[in-house]
Amino acid sequence: MKDRFIDFIHQLQDTICTELEGVDGKGVFREDRWDREGGGGGITRVIADGNVFEKGGVNTSVVHGELPEYIRERFGVSQAWFMAAGISLVIHPKNPFVPTVHANYRYFELYDSAKAGQPADSWFGGGADLTPYYYFPEDDRHFHQVHKQACDSIDERLHPVFKHQCDRYFYNAHRGESRGIGGIFYDYLRPVENSNGKNANSTAAQSPELPSLSSDQLFTLARHNGTAFLEAYLPIVHRNKDREWTDEQRYWQEIRRGRYVEFNLIHDRGTLFGLKTNGRVESILMSLPPRVRWDYDFQPVEGTPEANLLNVLKNGA
Amino acid sequence: MKDRFIDFIHQLQDTICTELEGVDGKGVFREDRWDREGGGGGITRVIADGNVFEKGGVNTSVVHGELPEYIRERFGVSQAWFMAAGISLVIHPKNPFVPTVHANYRYFELYDSAKAGQPADSWFGGGADLTPYYYFPEDDRHFHQVHKQACDSIDERLHPVFKHQCDRYFYNAHRGESRGIGGIFYDYLRPVENSNGKNANSTAAQSPELPSLSSDQLFTLARHNGTAFLEAYLPIVHRNKDREWTDEQRYWQEIRRGRYVEFNLIHDRGTLFGLKTNGRVESILMSLPPRVRWDYDFQPVEGTPEANLLNVLKNGA
Numbered sequence: 001m002k003d004r005f006i007d008f009i010h011q012l013q014d015t016i017c018t019e020l021e022g023v024d025g026k027g028v029f030r031e032d033r034w035d036r037e038g039g040g041g042g043i044t045r046v047i048a049d050g051n052v053f054e055k056g057g058v059n060t061s062v063v064h065g066e067l068p069e070y071i072r073e074r075f076g077v078s079q080a081w082f083m084a085a086g087i088s089l090v091i092h093p094k095n096p097f098v099p100t101v102h103a104n105y106r107y108f109e110l111y112d113s114a115k116a117g118q119p120a121d122s123w124f125g126g127g128a129d130l131t132p133y134y135y136f137p138e139d140d141r142h143f144h145q146v147h148k149q150a151c152d153s154i155d156e157r158l159h160p161v162f163k164h165q166c167d168r169y170f171y172n173a174h175r176g177e178s179r180g181i182g183g184i185f186y187d188y189l190r191p192v193e194n195s196n197g198k199n200a201n202s203t204a205a206q207s208p209e210l211p212s213l214s215s216d217q218l219f220t221l222a223r224h225n226g227t228a229f230l231e232a233y234l235p236i237v238h239r240n241k242d243r244e245w246t247d248e249q250r251y252w253q254e255i256r257r258g259r260y261v262e263f264n265l266i267h268d269r270g271t272l273f274g275l276k277t278n279g280r281v282e283s284i285l286m287s288l289p290p291r292v293r294w295d296y297d298f299q300p301v302e303g304t305p306e307a308n309l310l311n312v313l314k315n316g317a
Numbered sequence: 318m319k320d321r322f323i324d325f326i327h328q329l330q331d332t333i334c335t336e337l338e339g340v341d342g343k344g345v346f347r348e349d350r351w352d353r354e355g356g357g358g359g360i361t362r363v364i365a366d367g368n369v370f371e372k373g374g375v376n377t378s379v380v381h382g383e384l385p386e387y388i389r390e391r392f393g394v395s396q397a398w399f400m401a402a403g404i405s406l407v408i409h410p411k412n413p414f415v416p417t418v419h420a421n422y423r424y425f426e427l428y429d430s431a432k433a434g435q436p437a438d439s440w441f442g443g444g445a446d447l448t449p450y451y452y453f454p455e456d457d458r459h460f461h462q463v464h465k466q467a468c469d470s471i472d473e474r475l476h477p478v479f480k481h482q483c484d485r486y487f488y489n490a491h492r493g494e495s496r497g498i499g500g501i502f503y504d505y506l507r508p509v510e511n512s513n514g515k516n517a518n519s520t521a522a523q524s525p526e527l528p529s530l531s532s533d534q535l536f537t538l539a540r541h542n543g544t545a546f547l548e549a550y551l552p553i554v555h556r557n558k559d560r561e562w563t564d565e566q567r568y569w570q571e572i573r574r575g576r577y578v579e580f581n582l583i584h585d586r587g588t589l590f591g592l593k594t595n596g597r598v599e600s601i602l603m604s605l606p607p608r609v610r611w612d613y614d615f616q617p618v619e620g621t622p623e624a625n626l627l628n629v630l631k632n633g634a
Contacts, residue, residue: 275583
């Protein structure tokens with residue numbers, strides 16, 4: 001499974017970068033390969049100042065070694081070894097009418113000895129979510145529909161749970177508003193044949209309504225959703241990338257990007273996990289938008305499209 | 318003491334706002350008075366788009382009531398009532414040669430009953446620190462010298478400890494660099510007559526080298542340093558505010574402001590404390606700079622003033 005997952009993320013990284021470059025027409029991905037001190041490393045690919053994409057990263061990493069203290073404490077294990085493989089992407093378009101998008105698929109193995117081999121525990125996590133600056137119902141429907149299809153191909157009970165978890169996770173509690181309009185999110189999904197007395201497919205939200213899934217099914221879940229990313233996002237890019245925008249609309253985008261930063265630095269477990277376990281800072285923080293504003297108490301005028309977005313993020317569509 | 322401290326912060330707020338408006342010549346402070354649901358409230362004053370100051374806030378708050386759960390857990394107390402009074406300011410100048418400055422002086426009382434009265438415990442905290450975008454040794458010396466004098470007026474053992482604590486506190490651990498060039502920082506300084514079996518003047522850093530101070534002395538410490546703020550900062554503003562700058566220097570300032578955001582949202586106890594205890598979000602996050610950039614892996618060219626600043630922040634002056 002480990003090797004299959006690693007192949008999958010590298011192929012997906014290649015495909016997504018090639019396609020995004022094609023859509024952009026100007027920007028190209030710059031690649032940085034890096035090594036992790038404790039074992040493993042990653043491939044960071046970043047695009048900047050394109051025609052369509054102002055800043056974006058499509059990163060893979062395959063890291064292994066002794067489990068960092070920060071995670072040992074969280075999981076309540078004394079000594080353990082691990083392997084974590086994942087693909088993570090965040091795309092910040094220039095045009096305020098094109099939403100920011102994030103996706104991440106990951107696989108984790110835990111071992112009792114440094115020799116790795118048969119994992120003592122393993123799980124899958126992943127998700128994708130959309131953060132628009134202006135709300136278009138057709139973009140919303142499309143993004144969710146594509147991920148629903150990808151999840152339904154495994155089991156129809158998955159998507160409602162993953163969608164709900166996504167809404168709960170990408171939430172700026174200190175502002176009482178969602179980061180974006182959601183998508184899917186799942187974590188700690190353990191293959192049934194490998195669950196070792198722990199709850200098979202226990203999720204962060206502990207959802208008893210989730211079916212038991214095999215390692216193969218969980219891999220297919222990541223593969224189908226990962227592959228669906230371009231199908232979910234590119235039509236939204238094409239529909240909006242040539243809309244004209246004003247300085248005021250750009251201003252609004254930069255204000256909203258501030259909320260994206262707030263979520264990632266205050267609430268996002270993945271970001272804080274990476275920073276506390278001495279991950280590669282530039283690869284972790286490539287998720288932050290390129291240009292951002294914080295004004296004191298900025299409030300959109302009632303009845304405007306800006307106020308409508310805020311209403312959707314506070315109260316739902 | 319409570320009333321004296323509250324008078325002090327309100328007078329200081331008035332003085333600082335008046336003086337900063339005078340220096341700016343264009344921007345004026347807008348005032349928002351707000352109430353806290355659980356008791357008390359604050360006066361937020363914000364300046365924006367001035368000649369000199371691009372964004373700044375000088376806030377006071379006097380809040381009281383039942384101790385929020387988040388703090389009860391941290392202090393290991395079951396039920397308690399509190400009063401907290403403080404002044405907090407952050408100034409982000411437009412010109413990249415003028416440093417950002419932050420200062421904060423606060424006083425906390427804890428009571429066994431809702432009736433307040435004689436506090437069961439009380440302590441003082443505070444500090445001021447400078448965050449330049451270009452390093453000028455004379456600004457560095459001046460800022461530290463003024464705070465040293467203010468601390469020395471109470472006891473000469475204070476300043477070395479407070480300066481060291483400031484360097485330790487305002488540190489972006491995930492980047493291995495300081496937020497700025499320091500100043501002073503102290504917390505949990507308990508008056509000797511009121512220490513109730515707890516370590517008198519125990520500090521966050523548990524410094525046995527600190528002398529025992531009375532409530533009067535700790536108040537004078539806050540007053541002398543608070544009053545010294547303008548003396549510490551304004552000469553630095555005057556020395557640099559009319560320097561011409563290029564787009565590249567402004568770009569560097571916006572990149573560095575990103576580090577300021579990272580510190581405040583990832584590491585700053587005050588910010589996280591405020592957000593987790595349902596403080597007023599706009600008053601807390603007024604500390605964030607107005608315009609900010611995150612580029613992937615931005616590195617200044619060796620031998621430039623930008624590289625020099627980074628070197629000072631990583632290795633000291």
